[in-house]
Amino acid sequence: MIDLRSDTVTRPTDAMRQAMARAEVGDDVYGEDPTVLALEERVADLLGHEAALFCPTGSMANVLAVRAVVKPGEEVLCEASAHIVRAELGAHGAYSGITSRTWIHPRGQVDLPTVRSILAPDMGPFFVRTAAISVENTHNFAGGTVLPLADLRDLRELATGAGVAVHMDGARLWNAHVATGTPLSEYGAIADVMAVCLSKGLGAPVGSLVVGSADVIAEARVWRKRMGGGMRQVGILAAAGLHALEHHVERLAEDHEHARLLAEACGVDPAGVDTNIVAVPRGDAAEVVARAREAGVLVSAVGPAVVRLVTHLGVARADVERAAGVLAGL
Numbered sequence: 001m002i003d004l005r006s007d008t009v010t011r012p013t014d015a016m017r018q019a020m021a022r023a024e025v026g027d028d029v030y031g032e033d034p035t036v037l038a039l040e041e042r043v044a045d046l047l048g049h050e051a052a053l054f055c056p057t058g059s060m061a062n063v064l065a066v067r068a069v070v071k072p073g074e075e076v077l078c079e080a081s082a083h084i085v086r087a088e089l090g091a092h093g094a095y096s097g098i099t100s101r102t103w104i105h106p107r108g109q110v111d112l113p114t115v116r117s118i119l120a121p122d123m124g125p126f127f128v129r130t131a132a133i134s135v136e137n138t139h140n141f142a143g144g145t146v147l148p149l150a151d152l153r154d155l156r157e158l159a160t161g162a163g164v165a166v167h168m169d170g171a172r173l174w175n176a177h178v179a180t181g182t183p184l185s186e187y188g189a190i191a192d193v194m195a196v197c198l199s200k201g202l203g204a205p206v207g208s209l210v211v212g213s214a215d216v217i218a219e220a221r222v223w224r225k226r227m228g229g230g231m232r233q234v235g236i237l238a239a240a241g242l243h244a245l246e247h248h249v250e251r252l253a254e255d256h257e258h259a260r261l262l263a264e265a266c267g268v269d270p271a272g273v274d275t276n277i278v279a280v281p282r283g284d285a286a287e288v289v290a291r292a293r294e295a296g297v298l299v300s301a302v303g304p305a306v307v308r309l310v311t312h313l314g315v316a317r318a319d320v321e322r323a324a325g326v327l328a329g330l
């Protein structure tokens, strides 16, 4: 089976497993795991923020990050197919008591005029207060699209002027960085608080981080424990993340090239494929998924009319070429 369902299906490489086996560990709830501390420092540094917090999942990192800037009864604005509102099972409402309003963009981009028109940071006692705007870069359900830095800077300016925070879901920020050459710290400068994942294209088995100021991270640490996310000798997993940052970032360019090849096979314009995800419009998405499976290729339906293909380090060029042949036939 060639698995193009998600870049989360990767298995740790032998070299990654060796790095994990060698990891120095301690009790991270006591702040004594040197490998976790090293990972947190490295990621905060890369993104130009003061501190970071290792979390089991991207969903938990997003919940901790958003709740750091949006209080119960306040709202976050985001694109309608953002992961935080579409795919975290209502976590932000269920745990943090916040609401959201959304704008729609087919490529998951910032629609600044609409954001400006719905932004309500201070509209008296009747209206929900907008406390933050969230962006997702790259945007998963829009097809791995990159948000241009210029748009993000305009958004930052709008947010600062309105006194609201910016959250960035950077589960695949590494892909945006490799696709555009934009330094990670420039993306970091856009956001007050971020979530980034090691367990997507970077190929670590587990792990995401919340990134922000020292104060935000100190509070997120308390909430992580409250949510049952305090982990112990977890340097074994942090070592996988450090290994991934060292060895698996630049190679994402290969995944991007593979995604364009698949796009072409599926009749999707490769020029619109920014990174490692291809969204293929098909009215019969579920049937395509079933038929591809029969032919040895796993893909997913992310809506009734969208088939998603995701490339990653577990699929080599030969697999991609074979999958392209199968998908072209469908």
Ligand SMILES: Cc1ncc(COP(=O)(O)O)c(C=O)c1O
Residues within 6 Å of the ligand: 008, 056, 057, 058, 059, 060, 062, 083, 084, 136, 138, 139, 140, 169, 171, 172, 197, 199, 208
């Ligand atoms: C954009 C984005 N954010 C957050 C997440 C959540 O990550 P996790 O599955 O580790 O909870 C995902 C998962 O695929 C994602 O695509």
